[in-house]
Amino acid sequence: MIKSKFLLATKEAANYVGVSIATIYRMEKKGLIISSKTPGGQRRFSKDVLEKYLKNSFTIEAPQNPSKYKKNEFQIREALTDYKVKISKPYYHNDFIWIYNDDILNLNSIENKSIDLIVTSPPYNVNILYNSHNDTMSYDDYLSFTKKWLERCYDFLKDDGRFCLNIPLDKNKGGQQSVCADITTIAKEIGFKYHSTIVWNEQNISRRTAWGSWLSASAPYVIAPVEVIVVLYKKEWKKMSGSRKSDVTKKEFMEWTNGVWNFSGESKKRIGHPAPFPVELPRRCIKLFSFVGDTILDPFLGSGSTLLACLRTERKGIGIEIDKKYCELAKNRLFTEGQINQLKLNTATGGR
Numbered sequence: 342m343i344k345s346k347f348l349l350a351t352k353e354a355a356n357y358v359g360v361s362i363a364t365i366y367r368m369e370k371k372g373l374i375i376s377s378k379t380p381g382g383q384r385r386f387s388k389d390v391l392e393k394y395l396k397n398s399f400t401i402e403a404p405q406n407p408s409k410y411k412k413n414e415f416q417i418r419e420a421l422t423d424y425k426v427k428i429s430k431p432y433y434h435n436d437f438i439w440i441y442n443d444d445i446l447n448l449n450s451i452e453n454k455s456i457d458l459i460v461t462s463p464p465y466n467v468n469i470l471y472n473s474h475n476d477t478m479s480y481d482d483y484l485s486f487t488k489k490w491l492e493r494c495y496d497f498l499k500d501d502g503r504f505c506l507n508i509p510l511d512k513n514k515g516g517q518q519s520v521c522a523d524i525t526t527i528a529k530e531i532g533f534k535y536h537s538t539i540v541w542n543e544q545n546i547s548r549r550t551a552w553g554s555w556l557s558a559s560a561p562y563v564i565a566p567v568e569v570i571v572v573l574y575k576k577e578w579k580k581m582s583g584s585r586k587s588d589v590t591k592k593e594f595m596e597w598t599n600g601v602w603n604f605s606g607e608s609k610k611r612i613g614h615p616a617p618f619p620v621e622l623p624r625r626c627i628k629l630f631s632f633v634g635d636t637i638l639d640p641f642l643g644s645g646s647t648l649l650a651c652l653r654t655e656r657k658g659i660g661i662e663i664d665k666k667y668c669e670l671a672k673n674r675l676f677t678e679g680q681i682n683q684l685k686l687n688t689a690t691g692g693r
């Protein structure tokens with residue numbers, strides 16, 4: 342697996358190989374090395390590929406023995422093909438929206454320290470029938486998966502980047518678990534700083550499945566019909582980067598800084614996804630916690646709600662989704678509900 346910390350910018354790649362930047366471009370043109378592109382259009386070179394090139398470069402640069410030369414060139418091309426397979430190309434993109442059909446644990450197209458705000462709702466491990474993802478891990482496996490993807494998110498965020506994490510408060514089915522407390526603890530171990538927790542009162546959802554001991558103190562069940570949005574940040578809470586242009590109104594600011602949010606959940610049937618959140622959730626997070634023109638990431642894109650919120654608030658949006666069917670759904674929603682073909686990101690916000 343190639344991790345993004347092993348990706349080098351052009352100048353770094355040139356230094357690594359010991360050639361000029363122009364030579365790096367020439368090598369790329371000849372197909373001896375290849376690069377991936379960041380959402381901002383910057384070239385990135387994998388250290389693995391450069392190392393393979395260096396290992397074989399003696400015979401490449403001094404092909405006195407043609408058969409040896411061919412063999413090594415073939416080996417390099419093989420390595421490159423292997424690498425090409427692993428590079429994440431966007432499933433869909435335009436100037437301000439990117440959808441990657443990939444696993445958040447593998448994706449290598451997002452630069453570290455490039456994201457202003459992450460808004461996401463990961464799988465809850467409550468036996469939901471996703472197309473690809475297995476939502477029935479043991480709780481321990483679920484927490485180790487959580488740790489892995491949280492680490493990636495930490496790397497992607499800018500130092501003043503923020504993270505709105507929509508998760509359950511707790512888990513009642515299959516054994517009681519303090520999900521929010523456990524995930525927040527893991528996030529803090531990784532290095533995230535805690536800001537606050539917003540309680541989302543999903544008014545149209547009933548979570549009651551059992552009473553436990555009915556009308557008896559012997560073993561009653563207490564169930565809170567809410568979810569939470571844990572607000573974390575990387576290093577600095579005060580946001581200095583970006584356009585510094587806010588678009589939250591006075592009414593929204595006063596209502597949303599009260600940490601109990603009341604709005605309805607989204608219909609699975611209407612959206613065609615087993616666990617969508619309403620666009621209102623990312624819309625509030627985006628307007629409250631990011632500036633106009635900022636880059637927002639949702640590593641568990643699902644039906645694309647976060648990207649719709651990005652379109653409506655003039656932010657750049659990146660979504661990662663492991664399932665191709667949901668990527669297509671998200672893309673279609675951008676065209677139908679987001680009317681992407683009619684929208685243009687205000688140039689004042691600095692479209693990529």
Ligand SMILES: C[S@@+](CC[C@H](N)C(=O)[O-])C[C@H]1O[C@@H](n2cnc3c(N)ncnc32)[C@H](O)[C@@H]1O
Nearest residue numbers: 444445463474616617618641643644646662663
């Ligand atoms: C709770 S849903 C997100 C729903 C989304 N907020 C929406 O409004 O539609 C979680 C999504 O994460 C996807 N997923 C699961 N594992 C993943 C992984 N390792 N990398 C990327 N996406 C993944 C699932 O396919 C599912 O669509």
